Amino acid sequence: MIEISNLRKYHSGGKRARLEVDIKFTDINVAAPAETMWFEIDANYDRLLVNDTFDPFLLVPLYLAMTYKTDFRICGNVSKRLYKNLIWYGQKILCDFLPKLSPVKIIVDGFAPTQAQGILIGTGISCGVDSLSTLYDRFINETDPDYKINAMFFFNCGSNGKVEDSITQYIAQSRVERGIALAGELGLPLCPIDTNFQEFFLAEHGDTPLFLAHYSCVLAMQNAIRRYYIGSACNYKGMKNSGTKYKLFDLAEFCEPYFVPLIGTERTELIIDGCQYRRVDKIKNLADWHIAQKYLNVCRVHFVGSNSTGNCSFCDKCLRTLLALEILGKLENFSQVFDLKTYNEKSFEYKAKVVANADNYVFYNELFELAQEYNYPMPKRHDCYILDKNVAILLGE
Numbered sequence: 001m002i003e004i005s006n007l008r009k010y011h012s013g014g015k016r017a018r019l020e021v022d023i024k025f026t027d028i029n030v031a032a033p034a035e036t037m038w039f040e041i042d043a044n045y046d047r048l049l050v051n052d053t054f055d056p057f058l059l060v061p062l063y064l065a066m067t068y069k070t071d072f073r074i075c076g077n078v079s080k081r082l083y084k085n086l087i088w089y090g091q092k093i094l095c096d097f098l099p100k101l102s103p104v105k106i107i108v109d110g111f112a113p114t115q116a117q118g119i120l121i122g123t124g125i126s127c128g129v130d131s132l133s134t135l136y137d138r139f140i141n142e143t144d145p146d147y148k149i150n151a152m153f154f155f156n157c158g159s160n161g162k163v164e165d166s167i168t169q170y171i172a173q174s175r176v177e178r179g180i181a182l183a184g185e186l187g188l189p190l191c192p193i194d195t196n197f198q199e200f201f202l203a204e205h206g207d208t209p210l211f212l213a214h215y216s217c218v219l220a221m222q223n224a225i226r227r228y229y230i231g232s233a234c235n236y237k238g239m240k241n242s243g244t245k246y247k248l249f250d251l252a253e254f255c256e257p258y259f260v261p262l263i264g265t266e267r268t269e270l271i272i273d274g275c276q277y278r279r280v281d282k283i284k285n286l287a288d289w290h291i292a293q294k295y296l297n298v299c300r301v302h303f304v305g306s307n308s309t310g311n312c313s314f315c316d317k318c319l320r321t322l323l324a325l326e327i328l329g330k331l332e333n334f335s336q337v338f339d340l341k342t343y344n345e346k347s348f349e350y351k352a353k354v355v356a357n358a359d360n361y362v363f364y365n366e367l368f369e370l371a372q373e374y375n376y377p378m379p380k381r382h383d384c385y386i387l388d389k390n391v392a393i394l395l396g397e
């Protein structure tokens with residue numbers, strides 16, 4: 001059995017506030033990687049942390065219990081809505097995504113208060129296309145105060161890299177600094193949150209627990225957050241046509257639009273935003289926004305050894321963004337955040353790759369479609385090109 005107990009909130013080290021539970025693994029052949037699981041924020045924000053429900057500690061231990069096929073016991077109260085959704089629907093979706101998981105019994109003492117207290121309409125900020133698109137639509141273009149973003153959050157819960165890697169904190173810190181600068185320009189508060197969830201993730205778990213950790217951070221702020229937008233990377237059409245391709249490795253693209261609404265509680269609503277767009281449409285919407293031109297950061301090259309946190313302008317994520325900007329005629333708008341000389345050296349080979357793989361990969365397909373919509377010249381499928389240092393004919397027509 002996996003058991004969590006003793007929910008408490010306290011100030012640690014003077015300037016930090018911590019929300020913490022004890023966690024124990026019993027009667028299974030695995031030791032708990034740590035004795036406690038926690039969230040930590042600046043002590044000045046301590047009232048934002050919820051302390052009358054175990055909801056923030058439900059998802060990650062549940063995932064571990066489903067992995068180890070053992071019961072999950074919570075010595076305290078949780079949201080009734082979240083509890084029912086997880087036992088009736090959520091576990092089924094997770095098992096469809098990862099067949100090695102098994103549904104398990106969730107045992108709770110009772111249920112938490114349901115009165116909403118929060119007034120914050122929040123979102124995360126990574127400065128990628130998805131998060132900037134959500135910010136643009138739900139802050140710049142939104143006027144209804146019930147739905148207009150009024151706070152931003154930065155969750156350091158695993159997606160910045162492995163916690164034991166020395167570069168992780170550097171990456172997280174540079175992303176926070178970029179987010180703080182952006183928030184400052186928009187007049188929005190930004191609250192960074194740390195967790196120790198990474199201690200519980202093994203390499204064999206892949207990225208799945210990272211998504212659950214991210215949603216859990218929102219639930220930790222239930223005292224403050226009424227509504228929270230998660231900028232989705234996938235769109236409805238892509239999900240319908242190829243959602244099953246993401247089985248086993250990308251929980252968000254497999255099921256986020258219907259899984260995440262089940263994660264909300266009576267007090268806090270989680271909304272998946274961005275599925276109504278193709279990625280190239282998000283880029284089109286952002287292309288003339290001065291904030292995007294200054295802060296857009298799509299690159300993930302530092303995961304393979306670089307210590308740069310800017311855009312490399314040659315990785316696949318950079319190239320797919322840059323090609324969309326080129327087709328839209330907006331490349332020069334982004335000369336502050338990309339090295340356009342590097343891009344120009346790579347762009348032809350990348351275009352050939354996009355054309356060759358347009359039928360196989362949704363982002364290449366979108367770029368191919370966008371080029372057709374704009375009558376933008378791309379390599380022809382029946383010609384020969386140098387592609388990945390080999391001569392290739394772009395078959396397909």
Ligand SMILES: [Zn+2]
Pocket residue numbers: 298299300301311312313314315316317318319
């Ligand atoms: Zn890059």
